[in-house]
Amino acid sequence: MSIYQRIFTDVETKIISGDWRPGDRIPVEHELAAEYRCSRMTVSKALSALAERGMIVRRRKTGSFVASPQIDRTVMDIQDISTEAELAGHEHRFEILARKVERLGEAEAQQLSEPADAEVLRLQCLHIVDGRPNAIERRIIMLDAVPRARDESFASIPPGKWLLDEVPWSKAKHIIRAVSADTTTARILQTERGEACLSLIRQTWQNGRTVTYVEFTHPGDRFQFAGTFHPMAN
Amino acid sequence: MSIYQRIFTDVETKIISGDWRPGDRIPVEHELAAEYRCSRMTVSKALSALAERGMIVRRRKTGSFVASPQIDRTVMDIQDISTEAELAGHEHRFEILARKVERLGEAEAQQLSEPADAEVLRLQCLHIVDGRPNAIERRIIMLDAVPRARDESFASIPPGKWLLDEVPWSKAKHIIRAVSADTTTARILQTERGEACLSLIRQTWQNGRTVTYVEFTHPGDRFQFAGTFHPMAN
DNA sequence: TATATCTATTTGTATAGTCAAAAGCGGAGC
DNA sequence: GCTCCGCTTTTGACTATACAAATAGATATA
DSSP: OOHHHHHHHHHHHHHHTTSSOTTOEEOOHHHHHHHHTSOHHHHHHHHHHHHHTTSEEEETTTEEEEOOOOSSSSTTOOOOHHHHHHHTTOOEEEEEEEEEEEEOOHHHHHHHTSOTTOEEEEEEEEEEETTEEEEEEEEEEETTTOGGGGGOOOSSSOHHHHHHHHSOSOEEEEEEEEEEOOHHHHHHTTSOTTOEEEEEEEEEEETTEEEEEEEEEEETTSOOEEEEEOTTOO | OOHHHHHHHHHHHHHHTTSSOTTOEEOOHHHHHHHTTSOHHHHHHHHHHHHHTTSEEEETTTEEEEOOOOSSSSTTOOOOHHHHHHHTTOOEEEEEEEEEEEEOOHHHHHHHTSOTTOEEEEEEEEEEETTEEEEEEEEEEETTTOGGGGGOOOSSSOHHHHHHHHSOSOEEEEEEEEEEOOHHHHHHHTSOTTOEEEEEEEEEEETTEEEEEEEEEEEGGGOOEEEEEOTTOO
């Protein structure tokens, strides 16, 4: 493994593991060069690559800092709903419909590849944009990965946003599907039973452990994902 | 603009414009270094960045080549269906349901931001995976951007694949929605009227001109988009 | 013929430096 | 107080060079 790659992955690991948090200053180039016994060019290459990936921000004279989690880097990088809603200039609020601490069932445990007796916080939450139901959020938070969730009521901060603060960087897997609204879903979303809904499932890991598993169900007539792509990205 | 950036964008432009096509060999580093009157390091940096973006492939001794259009770089980078199907080991075939040359209507022209009288090839196509209908493809190909489409029957090659050969690199905008199947759609997809369907709309440009606009409608119970993300990507 | 070896080419990584641009900081002068 | 000037730190871009690794193609050998 090259020095450049070692620096890259070391810094990346520190950020993803939460060791270095958004806003933290990371050592300046000559310090890392001394630490890794290499030239400044090599460090510079690693940090520039991290900057290009959006993990750090670099500023002359002041240094390099861990970036805030990326918003909207790709379409799939769908952020917490309230952030999205605010960005677009809409009024967003949410209601906690259910909140309980329990242990994972056998079927779910298998689905998440987590032990069956793992303690989790199960949340159900309704998001309302401009006065209309916009999404049901069904979420599982692994309490051994995020113990502080046990004492959080989520009365004033949506779970997605709260988790973004707690666990800013992570690895995620997404699935997008179209599903028909069942009776309960239709009632909550104030739509028809059988209405086409867009379902986004996201499982998030940190250090190989599941942090959270969430399914957003959006009424098909009120929501879509969109994005522009370009080979060059950015 | 730095030399590094100039090389990067110059090469990128040549690829996206179709000047250099997939498989083409691009000048070796010392040639570009001579052309741009810079050191090989600078060229190397630019080409490495392009390689990281997946636009070129670099091999020692043999040189650097324009890559094949990226498959599966992000979830949104959903490729031509037959390619996807083959990759997953499924049997794929397709039928052309309709094919006609006409001029864009007022409403559509506005939607595509193209002149209302533009000549287009309108296609409707059914994709069948493992014997079951998997998607309806409704496509518009701009004939002034891709004149050769006029003489192509698409009997043996699906339009998406054909376009990928014609116009390998492009800029694209995607929209994902959930929609209910209307009567026609349901009949073609052999599903129920009202069934939740996943709709993927993609508009593709090259050199600022629309190349194609396509909507894929998948039965919700037979299709999903999935992908893993990671701050580092790759 | 088949296989092993050599050679030339091209990319990959790294060094040790230079100069420049950005920007925070402190002090001089008003 | 405020503004301007210069100093310093840090990143950014670049050079010229070196050597290593991969490998296609030619050559030599069994």
